[in-house]
Amino acid sequence: MTALGSPDRFSTLDFVAGVGLREFSEDEIRDLQGISEVEWTQLHRELLLERLVPLAAYALDHGALTASDIQRTQITQDHARSMSLAVVLERRLLEVYSEMSLAGIDVRVLKGSAVAHLDYPDPSWRAFGDVDLLVPADSFAAASEILNAAGAPRRFAEVSKGFDSRFGKGACFVYADGLQVDLHRSIAEGPFGLTVDLDSLFNDVEEFEIGGVNLRTISRQHRFMHACFHAALGDVSPRLVALRDVAEMLLVNKVDFSDAVVTARAWRAEAVIARAISLAWQRIDLPPNDASRWANTYSPSGYEERALRAYTSENRSYATQVAAGVTAVPGITGKLAYMRALLLPSRQHISGRDSSYWARFRRGAAALRESRSSQ
Amino acid sequence: MAKASAVIKQSPEVISRSGPFGVVILAPRDIEPRLLEGSARLVWDLLSDWSTREDIAESLAKLFGEDHGVISRDIEMVIEELIATEAVVVS
Numbered sequence: 001m002t003a004l005g006s007p008d009r010f011s012t013l014d015f016v017a018g019v020g021l022r023e024f025s026e027d028e029i030r031d032l033q034g035i036s037e038v039e040w041t042q043l044h045r046e047l048l049l050e051r052l053v054p055l056a057a058y059a060l061d062h063g064a065l066t067a068s069d070i071q072r073t074q075i076t077q078d079h080a081r082s083m084s085l086a087v088v089l090e091r092r093l094l095e096v097y098s099e100m101s102l103a104g105i106d107v108r109v110l111k112g113s114a115v116a117h118l119d120y121p122d123p124s125w126r127a128f129g130d131v132d133l134l135v136p137a138d139s140f141a142a143a144s145e146i147l148n149a150a151g152a153p154r155r156f157a158e159v160s161k162g163f164d165s166r167f168g169k170g171a172c173f174v175y176a177d178g179l180q181v182d183l184h185r186s187i188a189e190g191p192f193g194l195t196v197d198l199d200s201l202f203n204d205v206e207e208f209e210i211g212g213v214n215l216r217t218i219s220r221q222h223r224f225m226h227a228c229f230h231a232a233l234g235d236v237s238p239r240l241v242a243l244r245d246v247a248e249m250l251l252v253n254k255v256d257f258s259d260a261v262v263t264a265r266a267w268r269a270e271a272v273i274a275r276a277i278s279l280a281w282q283r284i285d286l287p288p289n290d291a292s293r294w295a296n297t298y299s300p301s302g303y304e305e306r307a308l309r310a311y312t313s314e315n316r317s318y319a320t321q322v323a324a325g326v327t328a329v330p331g332i333t334g335k336l337a338y339m340r341a342l343l344l345p346s347r348q349h350i351s352g353r354d355s356s357y358w359a360r361f362r363r364g365a366a367a368l369r370e371s372r373s374s375q
Numbered sequence: 376m377a378k379a380s381a382v383i384k385q386s387p388e389v390i391s392r393s394g395p396f397g398v399v400i401l402a403p404r405d406i407e408p409r410l411l412e413g414s415a416r417l418v419w420d421l422l423s424d425w426s427t428r429e430d431i432a433e434s435l436a437k438l439f440g441e442d443h444g445v446i447s448r449d450i451e452m453v454i455e456e457l458i459a460t461e462a463v464v465v466s
Binding site: 054057058060061076077079080083084086087088090091094122123124210211212 | 386387389390393394396397399400401407408410
């Protein structure tokens with residue numbers, strides 16, 4: 001049994017992220033009972049931030065973790081709270097999904113709820129904090145209107161009129177009660193989001209059921225691609241739950257890895273899945289397999305390297321990602337339209353993200369410098 | 376109040392999650408999620424199939440070796456609340 005605080009090969013947090021993915025020996029069992037209150041407070045906070053409370057609860061249940069009564073009670077209560085939030089979010093999901101479907105919008109559920117129901121042994125293994133929906137680009141404005149009318153205004157205004165429908169990843173809408181809906185046109189911001197074959201996401205459908213209603217989501221293969229995009233590009237240091245999704249889909253759900261590479265190549269995004277798999281295997285300390293060997297030896301193209309920097313550099317920002325997207329927009333006309341939208345943003349967008357045109361100019365100039373220095 | 380002989384079952388409209396904490400349910404008439412623990416969870420689990428209160432009380436009486444009448448009174452409130460929030464449907 002390993003006590004927290006000892007020089008472990010990898011942290012208890014990473015260990016929890018891997019529960020259920022591999023066999024563990026008795027001397028790998030983590031003991032939380034001996035740790036100080038300060039260490040426990042820190043670990044507890046990180047479990048919540050990394051959305052790993054459900055996995056910690058199952059680790060306790062299956063004996064991979066041992067804990068004091070107080071620690072066990074806290075984890076159990078947190079698990080119940082995170083699942084309470086999940087059912088509240090799913091009720092909101094049903095309302096929004098139904099309204100969009102009635103309006104004739106071909107909507108798909110993404111991430112949290114769909115992944116919890118279809119990719120984990122039980123939906124209670126996966127916590128999530130918002131509702132994610134994908135709509136066709138030409139329905140983005142109508143879907144936004146539905147959310148506005150339901151009392152969920154956009155968090156940030158559109159860069160300029162029509163930008164979202166043509167180039168954007170999507171937008172976040174927040175209800176008065178704090179619940180959030182992320183409405184997607186694509187699965188990533190910036191260059192990698194612009195080369196995704198969006199039509200294919202709608203062609204392959206899978207369904208799952210909540211409260212007696214069948215909901216449509218993207219295919220298992222595309223959920224894996226999206227999980228990789230989220231893990232590799234979503235944050236400089238990805239949440240462990242995002243890495244767990246990648247590993248869960250490959251190891252438990254047996255996503256066809258060769259097909260995923262073919263799709264990634266078509267989307268000019270092999271570097272994205274390579275980064276996601278590498279990070280997952282490294283953080284969760286999983287035994288090597290074909291996918292991890294491929295990921296660790298994959299050599300990104302010049303384009304991929306430059307594009308990745310917009311997401312992974314210390315100066316990453318919405319501005320750097322969007323600026324880096326110019327190279328991925330097909331055709332001169334498209335590039336000009338993209339640049340025009342960035343150079344002449346709407347006043348509402350400026351006031352939401354920057355205090356003034358001057359502040360935006362300074363951020364844009366910094367993004368440009370960043371983009372140049374990476375070439 | 377539904378009759379004791381009424382046949383009842385979990386409503387398919389309930390959104391739920393179960394785990395080591397018990398069961399969290401959000402029924403059509405619930406404003407907030409409801410956490411079912413201990414015997415309330417057992418009642419809920421037994422309601423995954425069509426049952427009567429009598430059947431449920433009998434199952435729990437056998438399980439706990441308790442008096443059938445005592446169990447019946449204990450589960451009465453739980454079941455009434457589940458019916459009131461439409462967490463269970465009555466045949």
